[in-house]
Amino acid sequence: MTPTTRQSARLDVVTLGEIMAMFVADDAGILAGVDHFTRRLAGAEFNVAVGLTRLGHRVGYLTRLGADPFGEFALARLADLGIDAGEVSIDPDAPTGFQLKNRTDPGDDPTVVYFRAHSAARRLAPTAATDAYLRRARHLHLTGIPLALGEGPRALAAQAMAAARRSGATVSVDPNLRPALWPDTATMVRTVNDLAVQADWVLPGLPEGRILTGHGTPEGVAGWYLDRGVKVVAVKTGSAGAELFTRDGLHVVCPPFRVSPVDTVGAGDGFAAGFISAALDGRPVHEWLSRAAAVGAIATTSHGDQEGLPDRAGLEAFLEAATHQTLDHASTPAERAFA
Template structure:
């Protein structure tokens, strides 16, 4: 029996998201629906829905956006004991277009000077982090500011030294970095502390300089990473371990793509939850593909993430030897 308070802790920025209700240029849209957004928040919500105990560390402004995100955390049963309410800096927000025909939506961010960008080492509560058996980090939190990066790196080192496991999703945000060289160097430093690294193929090419999934995997495995799983889009995912276990898991075909944002977070939810539950790596990657496919069929970053019951029921209908249409 696991006596830890949490299964997973993560840290990062949450933003209020306004999603256009009709397709077209954002400046022409009159009506939006509100959602909570944020890569690490999406993962925390997804893990909680599947039945794992997740906690999220951040800063929110003392404003209506921040209170909406708090209410979302409560509804999703995500622990936010170590979320600081910042009276001086606002909660960030974003506008997102309604995409059609599976294209990526346009997103405009309003996050400069946000509460979360002021995350620093004072946000690291040892008692809280030690209460979790796993830490999940992404490149978004690392990109917010130099102090947020320092917090991410400190948390990674501290948790590994404490005998915890760590997953890392690069989740590249080039516009938030001073240069691509800085982004590559700093994110790889984080990745090298992880047990499980989960890049997309394009991200892997940028971060390692290699084109082939196996070469990208070998780059991280040579630095002490245990498992590398590379998202290869319509081809599915490639995985390789430090013990030379490797394979390809085909993607699930989707009838109608509604919103591609959040697919990578859904993939992370699937892989992390399965590995923490003791599932074999092949099954974990299958679950990652499944949750990622589910996420892209609804508006919003986390609305398509399944409950435990939905996960079990819907995955039981999939044949392990085929790539059925999903949706």
């Protein structure tokens, strides 16, 4: 394949955001008391890219990294994973962001401390090259995080949405609210929703759905977006599982998969990866939800934000085991039919 062919090859998915170096505590306890850490990478959109790549999809990533060891580490990791980084830019004057994450008891939410205030990713901006790159994608995945990083990343997200609409690509938006990055809640809600209502699929958690729409139920949250033109809304409901709603009236409920979680960070990103994967595979809409919930559940069973994300064989084995478990324990015909 020639360089020109590689540059114009179709991608299944393109996403964009900030990749950060992450230092995960090797021992439990408060971060101030930890002496040893393991270096990894973090970033919501990066987690989705990893999940989709492991499931066999061709993924491209747009970000900006510092000309520093963290940036070199991120580029090497992207290459190792097979994620296309053809439009990743290097900033000679701004650093790659990083974060510290503590180790908690299994199932507890960890503490994460961010060092990103002046990071290279905040200097992302749209260009003619990024526009051409974005138009190579069958699907675009966006989150609310770049919208909070500054004017340049917001403009890049807007360019991405416009490119997807012109090329006929589908678009998913996971709000991924980060209130600490915004000047106020009203600005966050308005900006995130302005983007989300342009998407084909919106994937909020119920708590952030309440903030964004003012509705307290999955039906209410989904209805708010469906009334504004979104085609499919999947609402993550935590221990209750997830619910999917479509503009043509389909309503699917997926109970939670039973796992023993050790690290809950990245579960929502795994959910997004599974959802997009099933859609790109042309599976029936109800399978979009079950694959999403399965990948999200699997993601919680390993330490690290994306280390537990499954490949295709691992996902199929998990779903087969879960189906047998459900059939063994189902007490009603309806439960057995759903399984």
